Structures are given as structure tokens and as C-alpha cells.
Amino acid sequence: MPRDGTNRLIETATAEIAVATSLEALDDVRVKYLGRRGSLTLAMRELGALDPAARRSAGAELNAAKDRITTMLAEAAQRLGRAALEQRLAAERADVTLPVPFAGDGRIHPISQTIDEIVAIFGEMGFVVAEGPHIEEDYYNFTALNIPPEHPARQEHDTFYLPPRAVHRTSQAATVGAAGDGSRLVLRTHTSPVQIRTMLAQQPPIRIIVPGRTFRADHDATHSPMFHQVEGLVVDRSTHMGHLKGCLIEFCRAFFGLDDLPVRFRPSYFPFTEPSAEVDIGCSRQGGHLEIGAGGDWLEILGSGMVHPKVLQNCGIDPAQYQGFAFGMGIERIAMLKYGIPDLRAFYDSDLRWLRHYGFLPLDIPSLVRGSLTGVSAA
Numbered sequence: 001m002p003r004d005g006t007n008r009l010i011e012t013a014t015a016e017i018a019v020a021t022s023l024e025a026l027d028d029v030r031v032k033y034l035g036r037r038g039s040l041t042l043a044m045r046e047l048g049a050l051d052p053a054a055r056r057s058a059g060a061e062l063n064a065a066k067d068r069i070t071t072m073l074a075e076a077a078q079r080l081g082r083a084a085l086e087q088r089l090a091a092e093r094a095d096v097t098l099p100v101p102f103a104g105d106g107r108i109h110p111i112s113q114t115i116d117e118i119v120a121i122f123g124e125m126g127f128v129v130a131e132g133p134h135i136e137e138d139y140y141n142f143t144a145l146n147i148p149p150e151h152p153a154r155q156e157h158d159t160f161y162l163p164p165r166a167v168h169r170t171s172q173a174a175t176v177g178a179a180g181d182g183s184r185l186v187l188r189t190h191t192s193p194v195q196i197r198t199m200l201a202q203q204p205p206i207r208i209i210v211p212g213r214t215f216r217a218d219h220d221a222t223h224s225p226m227f228h229q230v231e232g233l234v235v236d237r238s239t240h241m242g243h244l245k246g247c248l249i250e251f252c253r254a255f256f257g258l259d260d261l262p263v264r265f266r267p268s269y270f271p272f273t274e275p276s277a278e279v280d281i282g283c284s285r286q287g288g289h290l291e292i293g294a295g296g297d298w299l300e301i302l303g304s305g306m307v308h309p310k311v312l313q314n315c316g317i318d319p320a321q322y323q324g325f326a327f328g329m330g331i332e333r334i335a336m337l338k339y340g341i342p343d344l345r346a347f348y349d350s351d352l353r354w355l356r357h358y359g360f361l362p363l364d365i366p367s368l369v370r371g372s373l374t375g376v377s378a379a
């Protein structure tokens with residue numbers, strides 16, 4: 001190719017690179033000149049037909065042209081890449097002052113909202129959230145909580161048992177957990193096994209709150225086979241019943257948003273606490289209408305007690321050195337009471353009309369000051 005031919009090639013390539021507005025268009029230019037059948041490639045292939053002196057000078061010229069075009073392509077690619085990035089950044093820029101786009105449609109489920117509220121209240125008192133598995137071993141769900149096999153309390157739990165696990169390693173195809181060794185798997189019937197797991201994993205002082213799913217083979221208007229509980233556990237050197245009472249009175253009043261809510265501790269029995277108490281809040285049921293905080297009547301909302309010395313012992317904690325209190329409550333139940341939700345089953349129906357009515361706006365973040373008066377969704 002004569003010299004002015006090479007110059008023209010560079011000129012047209014320069015012009016085409018300058019107007020390429022995308023990386024794809026740029027690649028077309030590269031193929032046109034430098035591809036296998038590109039004009040520069042073909043011109044280089046023709047060098048062989050020239051005599052040695054002409055080949056040397058033409059070759060040098062073509063190589064220079066190739067370098068030039070390659071450099072221009074690389075620069076243009078960089079420029080276009082930067083521009084594309086800037087365009088994307090501009091397009092994806094979020095205006096944080098705009099209203100939340102999904103606030104009109106999405107709702108926080110009352111269970112999630114209630115859990116957040118409970119965690120906010122106990123969080124303020126220095127509790128941390130702990131969790132445990134839904135599929136639990138019999139030992140943690142019952143035995144370690146001072147509910148040995150054959151204990152009558154087991155009957156009340158309507159436990160879902162999982163099939164015994166086969167142990168493939170042994171030749172006799174033995175099964176583990178069919179009976180007494182405590183490894184039989186259950187769907188946890190309460191959140192209390194997380195007490196055991198926590199005490200085994202950490203030394204006191206312990207101050208945990210455990211919201212989570214629980215399971216019992218029970219289904220009617222006020223029971224669901226899957227439901228939620230929240231467990232609390234405090235263990236320290238000088239924890240006493242006064243701490244239990246103060247903590248739970250404070251919780252009830254904060255949760256229902258009533259500073260003078262009457263709270264009563266009624267002696268009760270749980271295998272894992274001694275003494276045990278059920279906690280009632282004051283209410284009125286006049287005219288078939290339930291009003292929380294009004295006088296005259298009582299409504300049970302949670303179970304509690306001082307952690308049984310045997311339970312501490314089962315977890316390697318010396319009951320002569322440490323005492324603790326624990327409590328547990330049903331989340332659906334207190335959500336129904338606080339937010340006036342009449343039917344338990346609706347919680348799990350996924351009916352959007354129900355959720356729009358009883359659900360909460362996503363940015364309606366629970367706090368200590370959010371009592372029952374402001375807590376009900378305006379939807």
C-alpha cells in the first residue's frame with residue numbers, strides 16, 4: 001500500500017473512532033481495520049509480494065499505522081467505558097428525599113412488628129437477642145429444662161416428633177434417639193431450649209431475649225401448629241425475684257403504652273422455674289368488650305419464674321453462686337391484645353386485605369415511646 005494510502009487509512013480510522021458512540025461500534029471499527037479480514041491486515045499480507053527494500057519501508061509504515069490505530073481504539077474504549085459508567089451512576093442515583101416507593105403497598109406483618117417492639121423494650125434494658133434451631137433435640141427441649149421422660153408436662157406440649165435418625169455408620173443399622181438418650185429430634189415446642197443452649201455456650205452474666213417460631217400439634221381458633229414465642233433469661237450472681245417483677249412490670253407497661261397498667265404475679269408451676277409465677281395485666285370485660293388497663297378483671301399474658309437450680313446445674317452453672325429468672329410469652333396472643341386482632345388464624349392466611357389493615361408501614365420503626373395509642377396502623 002503506498003504511503004498516502006496508509007495515511008488515508010489512518011485518517012478514516014481516526015474519523016470512525018471519533019464518531020463511535022458505543023463499545024460495540026468501536027469494536028466494529030477494530031474489526032474493519034485490524035480483524036482477520038481487516039484492511040490493514042490484508043495490506044500486511046500483501047507485503048510478501050514486494051521486493052525486500054520496499055517491503056521493509058512499507059512494513060514499517062503499516063506497523064506504525066497498526067500501532068496508531070490500536071492506541072486510538074484503546075483510548076476511545078477507555079473514554080466510552082468511563083462515559084457508560086457515569087451514565088449508569090447518574091441513572092441509578094437515588095434521591096433519598098423522595099417518598100419511599102413501596103410505602104403505599106408493603107406492610108410489616110404484625111408478628112414482625114410485635115417482635116421488633118419487644119426487642120426494642122428489652123434492648124433498652126440491656127438484653128441481647130439469642131436464637132436456636134427450630135428442629136431441636138429432646139434433651140434441650142425437655143430433659144435439660146427439668147422435664148424428664150414420662151414427666152406429665154410433656155403431654156401438654158403436643159410435640160411434633162421427627163422420625164428417628166438412622167445411623168449409617170454402624171452395621172446393625174441402629175437408630176439413635178428412639179428413646180432415652182435425649183437425641184431424638186422434635187420441632188421445638190417452646191423457645192425455652194435456647195436458655196439451655198445459651199447457658200452451655202456462655203458464662204453469666206446472661207441477659208437474653210429469644211423471639212422465634214415454635215410448634216405444637218394443635219389447631220383451632222386460638223391455636224396454630226406453628227406460632228411464635230419470646231423467651232427471656234437473666235442469670236447473674238445476685239438476681240432475685242424483685243428483678244423479675246421489676247423487669248416484667250416495666251415491660252408490660254412499655255409494651256401496652258400504659259404507665260399505670262396494673263400487673264399481678266400469680267403463683268404457678270413450670271418444671272424449669274422455682275418459684276414460678278404467671279403474669280396478669282389489669283383489664284375490664286364489661287359489656288363483652290375487652291379494655292386493657294381498666295380495672296376489675298385480669299388477663300394472663302406470660303409465664304415466669306426463678307430458674308430452677310437443676311436447670312442451672314444441667315448447664316454447668318453453680319446454683320450456689322448464680323441465680324436467674326426466666327419468662328416466656330406467646331407473641332400472637334399479645335399482638336392480638338395490643339392491636340385488637342380477633343382471629344389467630346388470619347395471621348397466616350396471607351390475605352392482603354388483612355395485612356393492609358393490621359400491618360405496619362415499613363419505616364414505622366418501633367421504639368420505646370410507641371405505645372398502643374400510636375401503634376395501630378392508620379391504613
Ligand code: DAH
Nearest residue numbers: 190192303304305326327328
Ligand atoms: N416455655 C413455657 C411454655 O411454652 C413458657 C415459659 C414459662 C417460659 C415460664 C419461661 C418461664 O421461661 O419461666 O409454656
